[in-house]
Amino acid sequence: MRAYIEILRIPNLLLMGIGVIFGGFIALKTYMFSQDLGLAALSAALLTAAANVMNDIRDLEIDKINRPERPIPSGRISVRVAWTLYAILLSVGILLSGVVSIECFIIAILAAILSYIYNRWFKRTGIWGNMIVSSLVSLPFIYGATAVGRGGNLFIWSLSTAAFFATLGREILKGIADIKGDRAKGIRTVAVRYGRKVAGLLVLVFFVIAVMDSWLPIVYEPIGIKYVSFIIITDIGFLISGLRIFLKPDPLRALREKKVVLLWMLTAMLAYVSEVNIH
């Protein structure tokens, strides 16, 4: 039993579910929980669990050396059983999405395909893997908004696209921090393939695009002062972090900035959540 809990990575699933629920709240601009939103959150968690199981199957050979205590390399779960578990989690996840709506069903299928492609071909590679990871980070918000019938809401698209580009920048930033180890292991990140200077430039470019996305709501939605206050802090943070890494793209600085950027991601979430009204 413990092996199954370990392989699913519960905190990870909870985060995904919370992302979906907040996507719904933010799109509705009010804390209104519904059955559809709950089902969407559950199905997102199940799809993430399926992706986590496949991740462990694909990592088996590496984990035998680095993480021999993990459920599959330790022999507590066989690869055959793990694939069965993957299939069940995936099917139930997609099934539940279909109960919510056809739009949610399409997103669930897309997410399943993306995480399969990632685990199968793009793990530990460069920018294409980073782009898939970033898509999967931005999808829960859209999924939650779609579940409550507000998938076309521009405020949510501002949040998701900003999340996409901020994550993409941060993934490349992580590659600068880990350049030595990645190069030794033959992992072809942007920093390894094209050098730290190019990676630093891309981090700044993607952070700038994320900052631009965060300003869409101010012109196009009736947005309050709370959003503006939090987003100014967030954007100044992203621009300073991006500039610092652009001007001196060395691993030590990247190690610091990749943590600092998590703080800006948190203030960004506060900005969007602050616009949700309590009734």
Next chain:
Amino acid sequence: MRAYIEILRIPNLLLMGIGVIFGGFIALKTYMFSQDLGLAALSAALLTAAANVMNDIRDLEIDKINRPERPIPSGRISVRVAWTLYAILLSVGILLSGVVSIECFIIAILAAILSYIYNRWFKRTGIWGNMIVSSLVSLPFIYGATAVGRGGNLFIWSLSTAAFFATLGREILKGIADIKGDRAKGIRTVAVRYGRKVAGLLVLVFFVIAVMDSWLPIVYEPIGIKYVSFIIITDIGFLISGLRIFLKPDPLRALREKKVVLLWMLTAMLAYVSEVNIH
């Protein structure tokens, strides 16, 4: 008089005005011309004219050698008169935008600042200049949609963000085609600074993001088969062009692809316009 017509670049202004008007039509999903849309198109044309005049003032030293027949180097318009013309075009353009709405006023100010910054500091530079140009290309659609009170429409944002990233990719592509000349002239494009391999990768990444943007409407808007048909052609085109340049980023191929991409931009426009209903 002829000098004034020359400096304004009429075809350029017409294109900008048409972009605004089609932005309005697409956002409304119907061909409905209104006074607001006309004023917005006119103000966009005036702001573009202002930017064109400033462009010629800034290019004076280079044009003395390369284009001595242009209005300013030939002495038919003095720099002083040109600046006055710039100020008049800019003020009237912004004034008209304010007549339409406060949102249009904000966009007009933003566009004026962006083109000033571009002409002042970012001409003939690398990716930051490319990003400003791409923003200015994507703005007319948003401006037109905002003028008809539909600025928050996701269909328009799909079009504008796709236009932004497609243009950004194409600008970098142009840098690959012109790498020899640019290097000789000291123009620090992405291809010159970071090499053709990096430039080719960026072209593909930005084209992929543009393709992703083009699929938003299919899930989130009631979209017809015409859009889907045109956008499939467009997206296959962008992906093939992007892959070709990524796999072999040489100037000759870039020269061909930068022309081919214009064709995909046209089929993209047809996709969006095909969804506008005739009443």
